[in-house]
Amino acid sequence: xxxxxxxxxxxxxxxxxxxxxxxxxxxxxxxxxxxxxxxxxxxxxxxxxxxxxxxxxxxxxxxxxxxxxxxxxxxxxxxxxxxxxxxxxxxxxxxxxxxxxxxxxxxxxxxxxxxxxxxxxxxxxxxxxxxxxxxxxxxxxxxxxxxxxxxxxxxxxxxxxxxxxxxxxxxxxxxxxxxxxxxxxxxxxxxxxxxxxxxxxxxxxxxxxxxxxxxxxxxxxxxxxxxxxxxxxxxxxxxxxxxxxxxxxxxxxxxxxxxxxxxxxxxxxxxxxxxxxxxxx
Numbered sequence: 001x002x003x004x005x006x007x008x009x010x011x012x013x014x015x016x017x018x019x020x021x022x023x024x025x026x027x028x029x030x031x032x033x034x035x036x037x038x039x040x041x042x043x044x045x046x047x048x049x050x051x052x053x054x055x056x057x058x059x060x061x062x063x064x065x066x067x068x069x070x071x072x073x074x075x076x077x078x079x080x081x082x083x084x085x086x087x088x089x090x091x092x093x094x095x096x097x098x099x100x101x102x103x104x105x106x107x108x109x110x111x112x113x114x115x116x117x118x119x120x121x122x123x124x125x126x127x128x129x130x131x132x133x134x135x136x137x138x139x140x141x142x143x144x145x146x147x148x149x150x151x152x153x154x155x156x157x158x159x160x161x162x163x164x165x166x167x168x169x170x171x172x173x174x175x176x177x178x179x180x181x182x183x184x185x186x187x188x189x190x191x192x193x194x195x196x197x198x199x200x201x202x203x204x205x206x207x208x209x210x211x212x213x214x215x216x217x218x219x220x221x222x223x224x225x226x227x228x229x230x231x232x233x234x235x236x237x238x239x240x241x242x243x244x245x246x247x248x249x250x251x252x253x254x255x256x257x258x259x260x261x262x263x264x265x266x267x268x269x270x271x272x273x274x275x276x277x278x279x280x281x
Contacts, residue, residue, distance in 0.1 A: 005125045007137060011087035013043040015080050017127070019096045019229075020052050026229045032252035033092040033130055039256075040138050045086060047076050055099040058107060059195055070107050073100065074116060078123040088137070089127040092252050094159025095195075095228050097129045102162055129159065130252060131227060135168040142175040147254060149222035149261035151176065152184040154212070154235065154248070156228040160188060169227055169251055176254070184224065185215040193234035206238075213238040216246050222261050225251045 014037060018030045034044045054069030080086045091097050101124040108117045134140050151173060159165045166188075173181060192198065192208025212235060216224050226232055226248060235248040249259050 003125060004128075005088065007087065011042065011137060013045065013086050014088045014090045014133070015077060015086040016044050016046050017050065017053075017077065017089050017091035017096065017100075018046065019091055019093045021229045021233070022092060025233070026250070028258070029092055029229055029250045029252055032250070032256045032258060033090070035256045036130070036134065036143060036252055037090065039143060040134070040140055042138075044090075045080075047080070050076050053096050053099050054107070055096060055103070056195060058099065058103060063107065063110075067107055067111065070100075070104055070120075071116060074104075074119050074123055077127075078119045081123055081126045082119075087126070088133065089123065090130055090133045091127070092130045092250065093228050093230075094129050094156050094163050094165060095230060097127055098158040098162040100124065101127050129163060129165055129227065131168040131172055132163070132165050135171050141171045143172065143255050144257075145172075145175070145255045146177040146179075146257055147223075147259060147261070148178040149180070150182045150220060151179045151254070152182050152216065152219045152221035152224050153187060154184060154191060154216075154224050154226045154231065155188045156226055156231045157190050157194070159227050165227075169225070172251065172255060173225060182219045182221050184219050184221070186212070187215075191231045191235050193231050195230065198234065205234075209234055209238045210242075213242055213244065217242075217244055219246075221246050223254065223259060224248045225254050227251050 016034060022030045037044050051072060052069050053073050054066035057069065058066035077089050081089065104120045108120055128137060153169060153173060155166055190208055191212045192205040198205040224246060229250055232248040232250055239247055245262060245264065253259055
């Protein structure tokens with residue numbers, strides 16, 4: 001893992017690494033990330049030629065296919081950092097940031113190409129997950145968010161275990177006005193998605209997800225905030241099938257006030273007691 005870049009002066013321009021799922025399924029999360037950064041005076045550029053970082057192929061063992069995508073990713077983003085056209089690369093995903101900052105080292109280790117290995121290290125040092133960049137680089141926790149409801153937090157696996165990011169999202173959520181933070185039992189336990197794991201081991205994945213959804217229901221939260229749309233998709237699928245009121249939301253949307261409190265169902269009215277028809281003597 002590369003040592004993170006030290007900024008002698010506050011960064012002013014970043015490149016958005018939007019990730020595949022955000023780009024194709026949840027563009028509103030990418031827009032929320034841009035809005036968050038722009039509110040802090042950051043200019044955001046979006047390299048339109050960006051594609052997958054190669055994580056699905058890498059996780060499935062297809063190293064040759066993953067290396068092609070990894071080289072393309074480095075070719076697109078590394079020149080922006082090296083030339084100073086951007087100060088950093090920011091992504092609304094701990095999973096994809098883990099791939100480019102941690103697992104590229106493994107991917108390129110078997111390659112007889114010191115040039116790409118050096119460029120990968122340069123890029124990794126300047127690549128940040130969104131909450132990490134806001135809190136650790138910009139020194140921001142209060143972004144003007146408001147949510148008059150109960151919020152809990154699910155720690156996504158790559159974000160917590162590979163990147164060690166946990167304090168930062170909590171700091172941002174703690175500053176949300178009017179929000180009541182409620183604990184989530186097993187918050188640091190996997191939701192069961194795991195990318196291709198959910199496909200290859202559907203039964204185990206579902207059982208793990210159901211355990212997570214039961215914990216969410218027990219928390220009585222209106223929303224469960226998290227930092228990866230992959231986990232969000234998995235958890236929301238289960239919550240929907242179980243007809244639960246709570247829903248999973250990406251932290252970026254919560255922080256730009258795009259999430260509203262859903263009305264709680266009214267308590268059922270007491271059933272009327274029918275008068276007894278038994279003959280009274």
